Amino acid sequence: MLHTMHEMPFGAAVTAEGTRFRLWAPAATRVDLLLEGPGESSELPMAALGEGWFQRVVAEAKPGTRYRFRLDGGLCVPDPASRWNPDDVHGPSVVVDPRQFAWSDQGWRGRPWEEAVIYELHLGTFTPEGSFRAAADKLDYLVELGVTALEIMPVADFPGRRNWGYDGVLPFAPDASYGTPDDFKALIQAAHGKGLMVFLDVVYNHFGPEGNYLYVYARPFFSRRHHTPWGSAINFDGEDARTVRDFFLHNALYWLEEYRLDGLRLDAVHTIADDSRPDILEELAERVRSGPGRERHIHLILENDANAARYLTRTREGVARHYEAQWNDDLHHALHVLLTGESDGYYQDYAATPLAHLGRALREGFAFQGEPSPYRGGRPRGEPSRELPPSAFVAFLQTHDQVGNRAFGERLAQLTQPRPLRAAVALVLLAPSPPLLFMGEEFACPTPFRYFCDFGPELAAAVTFGRREEFAGFARFADPAVRETIPDPCAPATFLESKLNWEVLDWPRHAQWRAFYRDLLALRQRWIVPLLSQIRPGRARSVELGERALQVTWPLSGGGALTLLSNLGSQLVTGVERPAGELLAASEGDAAGALEAGRLAPWCTLWYLAAAEPVHA
Known part of the structure; x- marks a missing residue:
């Protein structure tokens, strides 16, 4: 058996002398420990x-002891490095001895990145129960589908009983609504x-708006000169930044070492402001590579x-120096425009020439590599990516963002017809880039999946209003009365209606979609994965x-070569x-026969492989 514990310079740690409690509170002159x-x-x-x-070291404090810190004889706060806060973000923290969990998977070394087929899920809505234990009951289903990696949306303790996870304020504590x-x-x-x-989504660009007490006693956590959409940026490069950086570096290592996770997805790092070198992203990657990454695939x-x-x-040698991959929004946005014709918001950057953007994303990774972005006021966006391998870009048709940030949370199966969607699915699942599925998309x-949260009354009212006003710039929602029909993110029903409906799984339409995904992922494992090492960056043509x-x-x-042919329109293309x-x-049974006669059928995708040497056993 294996027992794991990540040692860190803050929080509560069970030692031979008792439990050591440590807090960084530079704004306090006195701190008392409440047991x-x-x-x-x-x-x-x-x-x-x-x-x-x-x-303070307390010999009598054992695992299970509840504790808080009193600041200067007044406010009581939880431990910002709490390993568990069962009474939510305002309640006491609990002493946890992680070495009491016995791991029996000590032989696990992970899987190579090239084998990644990622399934993004939200624990609260993935199953009716919405728990860690219930999610475990679905693992056989995911294996049979052809998934090789779970990507779990953030679990860091958030306020209330329901949240996407990006409003976490206790980044070391799994939210108690999911279990222990x-x-x-x-x-x-x-x-x-x-x-x-198993990968975990982590948020290092801000804390949530409720339950963050660091503003009171550790103001250096927040920058005096950098700002984000959520307010002051995290202080990664100013005075006292070393302690702040260490807090987040230890968080990454904590999840990887103490929980034996196989990787992390870092949310919205473009909102992290850090002028130092190495910056926090580089330092984090270096610490991971020289730490748990030396022993297993991370x-x-x-x-x-x-x-x-x-x-x-x-x-x-083709090994990632820092990060394996980035979510490829460019690929998604171009495909979404082709499938739906939508051009609001960031889709405006792709609306004029979606096919050109798609072609560049498939052969070079990013569609925007320094070109001006109209959506961003003409500012240049991106860096050259032609020399990066396809494995550096995660491809997807749907994610929590692309579904949940819609006003009504519609999935693509509700926005387009089956034949166009099958063409796009076949393109994404067999392309050289690692594919990502959003929970439930495989059975339509x-x-x-809607935006939901559970804040206190005053904040909840502001969130509801703000959510609806976000769509004021969209033609469809220009009328305030129409915006009022957007579901209230704070209403329990919004959360409950976002839970996957597993009861339809065996209905003919949904079973057919699941079989379509399963068959394509089996083809990926058999044919595409073995040849990924033969694809050289910068040589693809479109x-x-x-x-x-x-x-x-x-x-x-x-x-030889791997070749994609895809007609993402309703007109037959001749002379192909x-x-x-x-x-x-x-993607369609009639597509291959039509191509033999030089015709590329409407809304279809075909894949061909000409290999000079065997690529599978």
Whole structure:
């Protein structure tokens, strides 16, 4: 058995002498430790260690002891490094000894990045129960589908009973609405036992708006000169930034070491402001690579609207120096415009030439590599990415953002017809880039996924108003009366209506979609994964076959090529030459026969492989 614990310079740690409590509170002159138990409590002064640190070791404090900190004889706050806060973000923290959990997966070393097929899920809506334990019951389903990695939306303790997770304020504590820390570890261990990697979405760009007490006693956590859409930026480069950086570096290592996670997805890093070198993203990656990354496969993924290719560079051997990949919004946006015709918001950047953007994203990664973005006021966006491999870009048709940030949370199955959607799904699932599915998309789940939260009354009213006003610039919602029909994110029904409807899984329409995804992912595992090492960066070619169709070819170093033909329009395209090689897949049964006669059928995708050497056993 394996027992894991990440040691860190703050929080509560069970030692041979007792439990050591440590807090960084540079704005406080006195800190007292409150120990709370059934029928009794005690208040103990903590020693000032200098530079804002306070500490106390208590021999009697055991795992399960509840505690808080009193600041200068007044406000009581939870531990910002709490491992568990069962009574929500305003309540006491609980002493946890992580070594009490016995891991039986000590032989697990993870899986290579090239094998990644990612399934993004929100724990609260993935199952009717919305818990770690209930999610474990779905692992066999995911394995049978062809998934190799779970990507779990943030679990850091957030205010209330329901939240997407991006409003977390206690980044070391799994939210109690999902279960205990040991429940989360049991889910991860069960996933490993079935060959599944587990990634966690983490938020290092802001704290949520309710329950963040750091503003009171540790103001240096927040920058005096950088700002984000949520207010003051996290202080990664100003005075006292070393302590702040260490807090987040330890958080990343904590999840990877103590919970044996296989990777992290860092949310919206373009809103992290850091002028130091190495910046926090570089330092975090270096610490991970030299730490748990030396012993097993650890994968780091970015969401970065800035398209900063420098974080994705490879060594000569093709190994990621810092981050394995970035979510490729460009690919999604171009495909979404082609499927739906929508041009509001950021889709305006792709509306004029969506096919050209799609072709560039498929062959080079980013569609925007320094070109001006009309949506961003003409500012240049992105860096050259042509020399990066396809594995540096996560491809997807749907995510929590792209579904949940719609006013009504509609999925693509509600926005387009089956044939166009099948063409797009076949394109994404067999492209060289690692694909990501958003929970339920594989069976065309009929329930929406909406934005939801559970704040206190005053904040809730502001969130409801603000959510509806976000859409004022969209033509469809220009009328205030129409905006009033947008679901209230604070209403319990908005959350409940977002839960996956598993009861439809065996209905013919939904079963057919699941089989379609399963068959494509089986083809990916058999044919695409083995040849990824033969695809060299910068050599892919794309040709537009009219306004809505294109051909993309990835030459293979061993000879031959992988070729995509995709018609993402309603018109037949003629004069198309059949690529060399074997037909791997067609999104429609009539597509391959039509191509033999030089016709590319409407709304279809075909894949061909011409290989000079075997690519599978």
